[in-house]
Amino acid sequence: xxxxxxxxxxxxxxxxxxxxxxxxxxxxxxxxxxxxxxxxxxxxxxxxxxxxxxxxxxxxxxxxxxxxxxxxxxxxxxxxxxxxxxxxxxxxxxxxxxxxxxxxxxxxxxxxxxxxxxxxxxxxxxxxxxxxxxxxxxxxxxxxxxxxxxxxxxxxxxxxxxxxxxxxxxxxxxxxxxxxxxxxxxxxxxxxxxxxxxxxxxxxxxxxxxxxxxx
Numbered sequence: 001x002x003x004x005x006x007x008x009x010x011x012x013x014x015x016x017x018x019x020x021x022x023x024x025x026x027x028x029x030x031x032x033x034x035x036x037x038x039x040x041x042x043x044x045x046x047x048x049x050x051x052x053x054x055x056x057x058x059x060x061x062x063x064x065x066x067x068x069x070x071x072x073x074x075x076x077x078x079x080x081x082x083x084x085x086x087x088x089x090x091x092x093x094x095x096x097x098x099x100x101x102x103x104x105x106x107x108x109x110x111x112x113x114x115x116x117x118x119x120x121x122x123x124x125x126x127x128x129x130x131x132x133x134x135x136x137x138x139x140x141x142x143x144x145x146x147x148x149x150x151x152x153x154x155x156x157x158x159x160x161x162x163x164x165x166x167x168x169x170x171x172x173x174x175x176x177x178x179x180x181x182x183x184x185x186x187x188x189x190x191x192x193x194x195x196x197x198x199x200x201x202x203x204x205x206x207x208x209x210x211x212x213x214x215x
Contacts, residue, residue: 001064002039003075005032005052008124009147009177010154012036013079016054021061023048044073052077080124083148086180088126092116095211096160096172098196102203109170109198112162116212118144128153136161136169152177153192153210164198171197176210188212 005016018038019029025042032038044064053059057079064073094116098105115132126144139161145152158173174194193206 001041001044001073001075002037003050003064003077004036005038005054005077005079006036007057007145007147008078008080008085009145009150009152010175011147011150011152011177013054013057016052016057016077016079018050018052018075018077020044021049021051050075052079054079057081078124081148083182085124085146086149086151086182086185088118088144088146088151088185089120090118091215092118093213093215094128094130095209095213096192096196097209097211098203099205099207099209101207102196102205104201105196105198105203109164112170112172115215130160134163136163149182150177150179151188153190155194158195158197168199171195174208185212186214 005013007013012035013032014034016032017029020026028042030038030040046063049061049063051059051061060077060079064075066073095113098110114130117129118126121127121143124146128142128144130140139159142155142159153176156173158171160172162170164170174192176190176192178188178190180188189211192208192210195202195204196208
């Protein structure tokens with residue numbers, strides 16, 4: 001059985017302990033590596049419970065499952081922190097800016113600004129729905145994971161694809177993390193790590209910029 005442990009802001013939890021609670025392997029345990037991954041060997045079924053723990057996080061217990069096209073059972077933990085999650089719900093303006101070191105990107109596409117409506121997805125995550133431009137179907141939204149006052153914007157795969165013309169589009173994918181404090185969010189400006197792609201030009205950088213401003 002394979003699995004992973006992260007916090008609710010999608011950060012890998014290196015050293016998290018995963019313990020078997022039931023069945024022939026009760027008491028067996030392992031720790032997650034730097035990527036949050038772990039594996040356990042034994043006899044497990046749908047009733048076998050597992051517990052994940054990590055200092056500074058709330059323990060979680062769940063059972064493993066099998067999934068189509070997987071080579072075994074899978075177990076994914078997302079541990080909460082004791083502090084309540086910051087509330088990000090509201091209407092915003094969201095701007096993506098390409099790294100100034102990126103060459104080949106025309107000036108008129110280097111900055112993309114959209115209207116963004118953020119709504120709760122779960123107790124520790126939000127959905128960002130974009131408008132104000134033409135997007136490909138299912139490529140106009142992405143999640144924010146929240147752990148206390150820490151946020152991770154996760155627009156991978158890519159999650160944001162703007163249609164500029166019939167055969168021209170902008171693809172944005174990457175992630176950004178930031179602590180915002182607990183006094184409320186008015187403006188967030190943070191570097192994001194990922195790729196800004198336009199036509200045949202791709203620019204991968206850790207220094208793209210993301211600016212979120214409440215309206």
